[in-house]
Structures are given as structure tokens and as C-alpha cells.
Amino acid sequence: MGAPGHAPSAGPDGAAVRPPRMVAFGGGHGLAAALAAWRRITPDLTAVVTVADDGGSSGRIRREMPVLPPGDLRMALTALAGDDADTRRMAALLQHRLGGSGVLAGHPVGNLVLTGLVEMHGGDTVRALDDVCRLLGARGRVLPMADVPLDLVAQVESTDPDDPARARTIRGQVAIATTPGRVREILLSPADPPVHPDVLDAIATADVVSLGPGSWYTSVLPHLLVPRLRDALAASRARVVVVLNLEPQPGETDGFSPEEHLFVLQSHLGGVALHTVIADEASVVDRRGLLSAVRECGAELVLAPVAEDRGVPRHDPVRLAGALREALRSVVAARQGMEIGERVPQPLVPGPVREGDEGNAAHGAW
Known part of the structure; x- marks a missing residue:
């Protein structure tokens, strides 16, 4: 489900061209950051969202109702909301947490809306998500990684x-x-949960698949633990892009270097091939070590300034979109008739690190 009203543009020969088909895996704030970048490149975007959250509002809801935890799904939906004032206001409403001290305190409105829609649709989460996508004029689609809570x-x-x-x-x-x-x-x-057919179809027809950024063990790797998802990724012709985190996550990846994140990911890939790894150039201390780890995975490395300048460990959506376009160049070369969308100034997007350019990284620490 692409953006409403989106029409293919014309190529140099006047023939209609389609935008790249993109599938983004993840959850929470990391996936929201990736979606904020990808939506600048393509409207043909599917977010596949983790359903293992057991804390906060989502935890309370999944303990009381036979539904998937809605929090990460809600965040992905609002990240794809349309740009007009009405849909942005609706997105803000869905993100709003109720105050007070009663039984509803702390629940985001969107979690309750999603739960109500799932109940109205007889337990069909995908129909409920599609309803909210239409409500928000979403630039893409949101699907759960499994049909049952994990x-x-x-x-x-x-x-x-x-x-x-x-x-x-x-x-x-x-x-x-x-x-x-x-x-x-x-x-x-469960170890082998059911997966919605729309998720498998999205993977089978994707041009590009992305993993990360996000909580490595609880938002990124779980997708590779679902046998049906991993098998679909291994069989797909899509280019697989990994976006590394800007820094380790306290309590989950304390002390991890970028290379260690990549080694852990590689150990869970099964038959899934990696093609491109994107890292923030100021977050990498050992550029040579990271380049070696990326090459060991059979991938190329794109080093770019993808973090915000405000001193917070957060990906800048415009800069990350520029680095993602760099990763898409090989897709465009392989498949003619795809558009890349709006341009980002080239200084934001240095090319892949190549042999002979593996010296010390820019100042900054992981």
C-alpha cells in the first residue's frame, strides 16, 4: 500500500518508472528513525514491526487483552503519517499519553485505538493497522513480524x-x-510463530530490506529468529542494508563496538546475505576494524555523518536518507526503471570506504 495518490514518474525515455519497494525491520525509536529516512526516498514502504514488547502500556494491554502489543506498531504508524496539518495532528493525538492516576494513566491514545480496532475486526491486526494507515494518510504500510505476541x-x-x-x-x-x-x-x-502472508509477500517483492537501527537484541535480531522471516529473506533478491547504532545501549550492548554489533548480527543471519552496512563516521573509532568486519560479511561499508548535530545520539532523517540513497545505487544499476526521489546535497553522502582509505575515523567515540 503506497502513499495515497502517488503516481509513477516518467523515466528519460518517457516510460513510467516505479519507486523502489522497501521493507524495514525493527521496532521502537530505532525503526521510527529508519522510517523517517526511508519515507523521503520511496512511498512503497512496508514496516515489519517486532511484537515482543512486554513493558509499559503495551505490557498492560497484552496481559489484559488477546492482542499484539501495540506500542511499537503505533510508533511506526505515526512515523509514516502524512505531512498535512490534519494528519500530523492525528499522529500527535495517537502518541499522546493519558495523564492522571487512574487505570488509563500512561496509556498512549494510539495503543487504545489500535486495540479497539483489532477487537472490532475480530482479532485481525492487519486490518486494524491498515485502517490507521488510511486515517493518517501514511506513506507506506505497517505489519507485525508475527501473528501472535512473542x-x-x-x-x-x-x-x-x-x-x-x-x-x-x-x-x-x-x-x-x-x-x-x-x-x-x-x-x-514460541520458536516458530505464524507470519502474515502480506509480510512474506512484501519480502518476496522487495528491492531493498533494512535492519536497524534499534535495540540490537530486542528489536533487530528477533526478526532473524523467526524461521519464516529468515527463510523469506534468504530467498529474496532484495539488497539487505544494515544501519548500525550510534552508540552501545546501556543494559543490552554495553561496551560493544560497531564491529561487535555486526558480528552478533552475522551469527544470526543463517542464509541471509548482507550487501551494505551504514555507520556514522563520527561514531567509529576503528575504521579499519569495521571495514574488515563488513568485508567478512561480504558487504560494502558506507560511512557518512548520519547523526544529528545537537549532541544527542539520534539519527538525522535527512542525512540518513542520503546514506540510504548511496546504498541504493547498486539497486538502480541492477534494475532500471526505478526512481530515487528527492536529492540530498552530496557532501552529506560520502561514498563507500574503499581499500586504502581505512585510516583513523573522524573524531568521536563509540
Whole structure:
């Protein structure tokens, strides 16, 4: 489902061309950042969202109702909302958290709206999401990564210096994200959940698939743990783009370098091929090490200034869109008749790091 009213543009020979078909995997603020960038490039955009959240409003709702946790789905929907004043106002309403101290306190309005629509549609989450997409004039579509709520189960290293080899079994997204110690292994329960056919169709017809940024163990990797998703990605002809985080996440990836994030991701890929890795140039200390890790994955590295300038660890959507266009160049070369959309000034988008240019990165620390 593309943007309402979008029509293909004409190529140099006057023939109609289509925009790239894009699928973005993730959850929470990381996926919202990716969608804010991708929507500047294509209206043919599908967000596939994690459904393992068990904290806050989403946790309360999934414990009380037979529905998927709505929070990450809501954030993806509002990230794709149209640009006119009415739809932006509606997006702000869906994001608004109710105040007070009663039973509704802390619930975002959008979580309740989604839950109500799912109930109205007899439990059909995808119909409810499509309804909200139309309500928001969304530039794309939002789908859940599985048709049932998921639980994350992790083996976390002990922080006891006298028994460092001992691991603890931690269950639940919030508990995993806040438990000290490195994650050794992450699993899903159920291990082989059902996946909506529309998700598999989106992957099969995609030109580009993106993973990240976001909470590595609880928002990014879970997609690769779903057998049907991983198999669909392995069979797809889409280019796979990974957007690395700007810094480690406290409690989940403490002390991780960009290379370690990539190694962990690679260990979960199965038969999925990586093609491009995007990293913020100021966040990389060991450029040579990252380039080596990227090459080991068989991918190319795009280093670009993709962070905001305000000193907060947040991706700038315009700059990230520029780096994503760099990643799309190989797609355009391989498949004629695709448009790339609006341009970003070239200084924002340095080319891929190439052999002989692996020296020290720009100032900044991971």
C-alpha cells in the first residue's frame, strides 16, 4: 500500500518508472528513525514491526487483552503519517499519553485505538493497522513480524567476578534490556510463530530490506529468529542494508563496538546475505576494524555523518536518507526503471570506504 495518490514518474525515455519497494525491520525509536529516512526516498514502504514488547502500556494491554502489543506498531504508524496539518495532528493525538492516576494513566491514545480496532475486526491486526494507515494518510504500510505476541528469552552472563561463566535465563524484553551482563543467546517463544502472508509477500517483492537501527537484541535480531522471516529473506533478491547504532545501549550492548554489533548480527543471519552496512563516521573509532568486519560479511561499508548535530545520539532523517540513497545505487544499476526521489546535497553522502582509505575515523567515540 503506497502513499495515497502517488503516481509513477516518467523515466528519460518517457516510460513510467516505479519507486523502489522497501521493507524495514525493527521496532521502537530505532525503526521510527529508519522510517523517517526511508519515507523521503520511496512511498512503497512496508514496516515489519517486532511484537515482543512486554513493558509499559503495551505490557498492560497484552496481559489484559488477546492482542499484539501495540506500542511499537503505533510508533511506526505515526512515523509514516502524512505531512498535512490534519494528519500530523492525528499522529500527535495517537502518541499522546493519558495523564492522571487512574487505570488509563500512561496509556498512549494510539495503543487504545489500535486495540479497539483489532477487537472490532475480530482479532485481525492487519486490518486494524491498515485502517490507521488510511486515517493518517501514511506513506507506506505497517505489519507485525508475527501473528501472535512473542516473548524473548535470553542467556545473560553473570556479573559476579567469582563466577563469570555462570549464565542466567532472563525472560521478557524489558528484563533483558535492563539486566546487567552481556547477552550470550537470544531465543523466541514460541520458536516458530505464524507470519502474515502480506509480510512474506512484501519480502518476496522487495528491492531493498533494512535492519536497524534499534535495540540490537530486542528489536533487530528477533526478526532473524523467526524461521519464516529468515527463510523469506534468504530467498529474496532484495539488497539487505544494515544501519548500525550510534552508540552501545546501556543494559543490552554495553561496551560493544560497531564491529561487535555486526558480528552478533552475522551469527544470526543463517542464509541471509548482507550487501551494505551504514555507520556514522563520527561514531567509529576503528575504521579499519569495521571495514574488515563488513568485508567478512561480504558487504560494502558506507560511512557518512548520519547523526544529528545537537549532541544527542539520534539519527538525522535527512542525512540518513542520503546514506540510504548511496546504498541504493547498486539497486538502480541492477534494475532500471526505478526512481530515487528527492536529492540530498552530496557532501552529506560520502561514498563507500574503499581499500586504502581505512585510516583513523573522524573524531568521536563509540
